[in-house]
Amino acid sequence: MADRQCAVLGAGLRSREVTLERRSRRFSSDRLERLARRLMNASTLCAMATAWPGGRPHINHMYFAWSSGFDVVWISDPDSRHSRNLSVNRSAAVTIYDSHQTWGGFDRGIQLFGTAGAVSGAAAEQAERNYAARFSSFDQAANSYPFYRFRPSEVKLFYERVLGGGTLVTAKVTGERLAWARTEVFA
Amino acid sequence: MADRQCAVLGAGLRSREVTLERRSRRFSSDRLERLARRLMNASTLCAMATAWPGGRPHINHMYFAWSSGFDVVWISDPDSRHSRNLSVNRSAAVTIYDSHQTWGGFDRGIQLFGTAGAVSGAAAEQAERNYAARFSSFDQAANSYPFYRFRPSEVKLFYERVLGGGTLVTAKVTGERLAWARTEVFA
Numbered sequence: 001m002a003d004r005q006c007a008v009l010g011a012g013l014r015s016r017e018v019t020l021e022r023r024s025r026r027f028s029s030d031r032l033e034r035l036a037r038r039l040m041n042a043s044t045l046c047a048m049a050t051a052w053p054g055g056r057p058h059i060n061h062m063y064f065a066w067s068s069g070f071d072v073v074w075i076s077d078p079d080s081r082h083s084r085n086l087s088v089n090r091s092a093a094v095t096i097y098d099s100h101q102t103w104g105g106f107d108r109g110i111q112l113f114g115t116a117g118a119v120s121g122a123a124a125e126q127a128e129r130n131y132a133a134r135f136s137s138f139d140q141a142a143n144s145y146p147f148y149r150f151r152p153s154e155v156k157l158f159y160e161r162v163l164g165g166g167t168l169v170t171a172k173v174t175g176e177r178l179a180w181a182r183t184e185v186f187a
Numbered sequence: 188m189a190d191r192q193c194a195v196l197g198a199g200l201r202s203r204e205v206t207l208e209r210r211s212r213r214f215s216s217d218r219l220e221r222l223a224r225r226l227m228n229a230s231t232l233c234a235m236a237t238a239w240p241g242g243r244p245h246i247n248h249m250y251f252a253w254s255s256g257f258d259v260v261w262i263s264d265p266d267s268r269h270s271r272n273l274s275v276n277r278s279a280a281v282t283i284y285d286s287h288q289t290w291g292g293f294d295r296g297i298q299l300f301g302t303a304g305a306v307s308g309a310a311a312e313q314a315e316r317n318y319a320a321r322f323s324s325f326d327q328a329a330n331s332y333p334f335y336r337f338r339p340s341e342v343k344l345f346y347e348r349v350l351g352g353g354t355l356v357t358a359k360v361t362g363e364r365l366a367w368a369r370t371e372v373f374a
Contacts, residue, residue: 043286047234047246055242059234059280059298063290077373093246099230099286103250104324111246137291186264 022164022185032171032178035159039110040066042098044134048116048150049093050085058085064094065127065134069176070112070152073127075145078118083148090115092150106161114173116150123149154181209351209372219358219365222346226297227253229285231321235303235337236280237272245272251281252314252321256363257299257339260314262332265305270335277302279337293348301360303337310336341368 047061060082064074072094076083086092097109119127127147132138155178157169166186171178234248247269251261259281263270273279284296306314314334319325342365344356353373358365 044290045284045286045288047236047248047282047284049234049236049244049246049280051238051242051244055238055276056278057236057238057244057280058300059236059246059282061234061282061284061296061298080373089242091243093236093244095234095246095248097232097234097248097286099232099284101232103231103322109248111248113245135290186267 022167023183025183027163027169027171027180027183029171029178029180032157032169032180035157035162036070036110036155036171036178039108039157039159040070040096042108042110043096046072046094046096048082050082050116051089051091052081052085053088058082063135064096065130067126067130070155070173070178072112072116072150072152073119073130074148075131075143076148077145083118086116086118086148090117092116094150094152106165108159108161110158111156112150112152113154113156114150114152116148118146119149120146123147209354210370212370214350214356214358214367214370216358216365216367219344219356219367222344222349223257223297223342223358223365226295226344226346227257227283229295229297230283233259233281233283235269237269237303238276238278239268239272240275245269250322251283252317254313254317257342257360257365259299259303259337259339260306260317261335262318262330263335264332270305273303273305273335277304279303281337281339293352295346295348297345298343299337299339300341300343301337301339303335305333306336307333310334 044063045061046064047059050058052058058081062074064072066072094112101107124147127149128140152173155171155173163169168184170181172181231250232248233251234246237245239245245268249261251259253259281299282296288294311334314336315327339360342358342360350356355371357368359368
């Protein structure tokens with residue numbers, strides 16, 4: 001029994017050492033941007049969290065396009081619940097993942113946290129270019145919905161095959177660049 | 188020009204009549220439950236919106252299983268951001284969709300709105316049975332995370348091939364039953 005306890009304790013210590021070592025792991029901006037771009041392309045659908053007036057969480061999913069600065073753009077009815085939420089509170093969060101992943105395999109996905117709202121003028125034209133480039137059947141002449149843009153201030157990358165199992169890497173977004181902020185390991 | 192205006196106006200009126208007719212469309216509980224079950228099975232990953240203390244929206248995605256009453260269950264580290272959010276504010280929203288849909292095709296998905304938290308006792312055992320039945324490589328003996336359960340009070344079904352284009356059907360959840368509440372059309 002004592003042996004078993006020591007063995008378990010030893011395993012626990014080794015596990016904690018590995019976790020601490022991985023938590024201190026930093027990543028270059030170039031590498032994070034390369035990985036983030038791959039993760040943004042994993043799906044043309046994303047889910048977005050917004051807040052009702054009063055703070056209750058809402059969720060929707062939608063087709064999106066994105067720009068080199070990790071801005072997410074889409075078209076929406078201004079009367080939809082998420083559009084109305086954003087007109088009062090611009091705070092939002094987006095997650096992008098391939099839904100065909102398998103439990104127990106190497107998982108991946110990206111979460112983005114920032115603010116969003118309807119855009120006009122040059123920003124709307126840029127959003128339209130991004131959107132039309134991604135969705136070839138999109139016809140702006142037939143579109144009556146405004147463009148919306150989400151701008152992240154922080155992203156979280158989950159890419160187990162590359163970053164390690166249970167590892168979440170957080171980066172700050174400045175312009176088109178990502179800067180490593182921290183590495184968390186859920187062992 | 189006058190002709191064109193009349194033609195456009197006529198189309199607009201017809202479109203509004205169709206929209207109003209579709210908005211009054213009700214669906215039986217049996218039919219909604221059958222559709223909802225199909226939509227819940229579209230993916231083993233879902234996205235969940237929770238609120239930070241203060242109300243800022245958070246989002247994550249995770250593997251989930253579900254029970255006949257449309258409860259969503261999963262395992263999570265209690266230290267993860269979404270678990271910590273739920274320990275303060277149980278309000279949550281979940282969306283489930285197949286990410287391999289094509290822009291311009293018949294889209295589908297389900298959104299669920301309710302409350303969530305860690306479960307223990309009989310509820311945790313039920314969650315474990317649902318989870319183990321869905322994920323054959325899940326090993327409860329090796330699992331150190333608690334089970335969480337989300338219970339919806341309202342669901343929104345989007346199933347264009349069956350319900351019609353741009354049609355969102357809202358239902359209230361009572362026990363294991365769905366009751367039609369309203370039909371919205373985003374034409």
